[in-house]
Amino acid sequence: ALNQSKGLGKMHSLMLRCCRLIGSANFLTRLAQSTPVAVSNSNYNKRLLTYASGVAMTTDRYGGVMLDLSAVNEGTDEDLVMEHIRDAVSNSLTVAPAAWVRVPLHLSSLTTHLAVDGFRYHHAEGYYATLVKWLRPGRPSKVPRFGTHQLGVAGLLIDDESLLCVREHRLPPKQGAQTKKPHQSPWKLPGGVADLGEEIGDAAVREVAEETGIAARFESVLAFRHHHWHPMAFNRSDFYVLCRLSLDGQRRGELKPCPDEISKVDWLTVSQLDALPTEEVAPILRASLPLIRLGLRNGFKTVDMQRFALHSLYTAKRVSLYHRPLLGEVE
Amino acid sequence: ALNQSKGLGKMHSLMLRCCRLIGSANFLTRLAQSTPVAVSNSNYNKRLLTYASGVAMTTDRYGGVMLDLSAVNEGTDEDLVMEHIRDAVSNSLTVAPAAWVRVPLHLSSLTTHLAVDGFRYHHAEGYYATLVKWLRPGRPSKVPRFGTHQLGVAGLLIDDESLLCVREHRLPPKQGAQTKKPHQSPWKLPGGVADLGEEIGDAAVREVAEETGIAARFESVLAFRHHHWHPMAFNRSDFYVLCRLSLDGQRRGELKPCPDEISKVDWLTVSQLDALPTEEVAPILRASLPLIRLGLRNGFKTVDMQRFALHSLYTAKRVSLYHRPLLGEVE
Structure with missing residues (x-):
């Protein structure tokens, strides 16, 4: 040494x-x-x-x-x-x-x-x-914790007023288990955990492609959810960012559900999702339906957050700031 | 055992x-x-x-x-x-x-x-x-990483078109150092790292009180920044959420800068901040000025994201969903 x-x-x-x-x-x-x-x-x-x-x-x-x-x-x-x-x-x-x-x-x-x-x-x-x-026993520690959050993303892809939705495989219930859990998840938007260093929109596009076979383009952020003590995040906190994607002028293409993870892929309207029983729709998708309906009615430009590129003091990598469009501003 | x-x-x-x-x-x-x-x-x-x-x-x-x-x-x-x-x-x-x-x-x-x-x-x-x-050597690991992100918050408190801003102490430059760094940070919004399990708005209100002595109330989220490989986050990623706060009808109150951290506290207008040299204003505050000016001109309701309370599948704690207000929606 x-x-x-x-x-x-x-x-x-x-x-x-x-x-x-x-x-x-x-x-x-x-x-x-x-x-x-x-x-x-x-x-x-x-x-x-x-x-x-x-x-x-x-x-x-x-x-x-x-x-x-x-x-x-x-x-x-x-x-x-x-x-x-x-x-x-x-x-x-x-x-x-x-x-x-x-x-x-x-x-x-x-x-x-x-x-x-x-x-x-x-x-x-x-x-x-x-x-x-x-090293200062009389004073409270100012050492920040490591990594308090994980980042999840979902891709909202709408075509002809229908939303691209998936159901995931679930482990079969154990023999003698008291509750008969279904073998698949409720309907949800395609999505998953972002990789370390991955941009939000890139992660949403990747997850949609992996889970459904559909190529899409990032348009905007519509919402984010903040959930503490999340069991799938090792009891840390979970950020879940809902991204609006588009087909970018292409046609829908063939649905190719990922065999490892996804049991069903389909296009469902907001009304169809609304009519399903509670346990058949993921709570975060259910909670987003009023916003999605508003976007469909008034145009998503009224509810979008856009991405703005920033420079970093520390790295050459891109930094993103998300907020409402600045269309109303006259400089 | x-x-x-x-x-x-x-x-x-x-x-x-x-x-x-x-x-x-x-x-x-x-x-x-x-x-x-x-x-x-x-x-x-x-x-x-x-x-x-x-x-x-x-x-x-x-x-x-x-x-x-x-x-x-x-x-x-x-x-x-x-x-x-x-x-x-x-x-x-x-x-x-x-x-x-x-x-x-x-x-x-x-x-x-x-x-x-x-x-x-x-x-x-x-x-x-x-x-x-x-345990499946032939296939890529699906084990997610632990805690890829930390959460920072900032509080934007505006009174009479002036923004509550702070400068932080910096360590004095070392003898013989090649660059003469100033002893204080550029002007920035009060803020800091959220504690594990802390709500975004609560963290912003706490940081404003600790750094400036001003009691404020959470109103909305205006923007969030996503920065990968952040040195202050142990090279993980940093989420920084810009919160709009209000004085809740109270008067400004006396400024009491936290002696450990803060060298200056003052109320500055957007025009005053715009006129300062580049190195005197933190880049994230500089980048947020167009949005803040838009909010001051058209009303912050045009750029706010509101907090909506959700139930969790996993915990009794509150879960928050942030997106545009639903005022335009008729059920």
């Missing part, structure tokens, strides 16, 4: 700067004892120093200390790793509101030691877990 | 049912060898059986096998725990698309063994990590 190729010449002045940042008079001495082997620069989120054990230290934009263990070799003495973690945290105490440790899966036995030191899981995915410790 | 108080009388018939569910002819014999000590009932998400090691098995609504280690005592032989996990997974292979293991923090050394068996982190928070293994 030696990173000596990276700017060792700048090490002394940067370690001095690092000492100022961390605010401890003894820090340089203690660093020497702790044998940091490489220092790059002191910008936020950049490498500050790497200990001999491979523990790499950076700071975040709030002055928090971030320790990454991905360069720690398997088999490295766990006591040494913990010594370096404790050294970095204790030297950051005066300025850092929180300490973070990113632990690769193959070193997860270290998390037991971190737990004893007061670290708790903040989040984890794939090969990494990130633990956090709030 | 003996749960013998819970319905052991029903154990035999339920184990038979469990065998049907899991679809293995040898399962009853193997269960006996694996020494399950308690069985309750076979509803989804209910306890199915507990091994002598404390490994507790349930199934989810997709037939996945869920193993909870929270009843495993510290110091239990790790080989025995892993044997019971492997037993449960191998007996579920024909029907379960995925296997889940929930590991308490103090037993996290077990995650190293789980990793060798092909488990990866799905999510973690506080005292627990949940690992998952997709």
Whole structure:
């Protein structure tokens, strides 16, 4: 875990700067004892120093200390790793509101030691877990939770006053089960969970194609639902965005229900859906029918939210702002 | 970890049912060898059986096998725990698309063994990590990611054509830093991250009160922004919902900026904000000015999204649907 190729010449002045940042008079001495082997620069989120054990230290934009263990070799003495973690945290105490440790899966036995030191899981995915410790015991933690929401989308495709609707397969009821649940879901709009990084409209178009075989185009957002403690979102919250799609001048095309997921696809009018028993129509579709009827009567331009493209301060990816059209505005 | 108080009388018939569910002819014999000590009932998400090691098995609504280690005592032989996990997974292979293991923090050394068996982190928070293994190698995983989004809110409070705006403290620039960043943020609307389970309007009202000292009331949603790979959301996605608030007939009241976070609070007109240099106004506020001007000119009822209360299939908590008012509809 030696990173000596990276700017060792700048090490002394940067370690001095690092000492100022961390605010401890003894820090340089203690660093020497702790044998940091490489220092790059002191910008936020950049490498500050790497200990001999491979523990790499950076700071975040709030002055928090971030320790990454991905360069720690398997088999490295766990006591040494913990010594370096404790050294970095204790030297950051005066300025850092929180300490973070990113632990690769193959070193997860270290998390037991971190737990004893007061670290708790903040989040984890794939090969990494990130633990956090709030360093100001007298004051409430300002560490935000990780990922409180998931994003679901639905595609409303209307042709000749009929809505493209689907029913999903359900697991068969177990033998002896007290309630005889049907083998398929109520009628609903095609839709599903958006992938990480996927645009809302793209996700709705993809789900409609996957579930029904119909190619459509994103037009607008009509509504969004906010549901907390959602069991299908691992008890986090669920955003569900209702998108209006169009056939883009094409004809309906052949219905090709996805065999894995979908038991039925059909075109149904609002009146047909209204006439079905409660349990035959998904509650969110039922709740959207007044809005859909209003759109059919007065034109969807009266209820649409349009997408406006924005620039991001942080990434080159597109950012979207959704609100009413600005047609009424005269600049 | 003996749960013998819970319905052991029903154990035999339920184990038979469990065998049907899991679809293995040898399962009853193997269960006996694996020494399950308690069985309750076979509803989804209910306890199915507990091994002598404390490994507790349930199934989810997709037939996945869920193993909870929270009843495993510290110091239990790790080989025995892993044997019971492997037993449960191998007996579920024909029907379960995925296997889940929930590991308490103090037993996290077990995650190293789980990793060798092909488990990866799905999510973690506080005292627990949940690992998952997709059991159908030839087919793409259908396991959804955990928490792809965080929710931010902003409160737009307008009085006498002026908007309540704030500037936040920023960390002072480091000595020798190449860019001289200002000590405060651009002008923005008061707002912040919503708590888990918090309603959008409640979060906006809370943030306005915390940052400015002004008591306000939620009126409507005006817009929402969708930003992927957001650095302040741990590189997940960010939803930012712009809420219109009102003083509810009260007078403005005294401005009391939160000393920890806010450097300035003031009332600014759209024209004043328009006249400021680019870097003095937050991009999302700048991008919202045309909509706000339209609302001021034509009335915000022309651009509002209203909140409609829904029932949930899953919880007793309120669920909200946001879309255009239905005033135009005649039933």
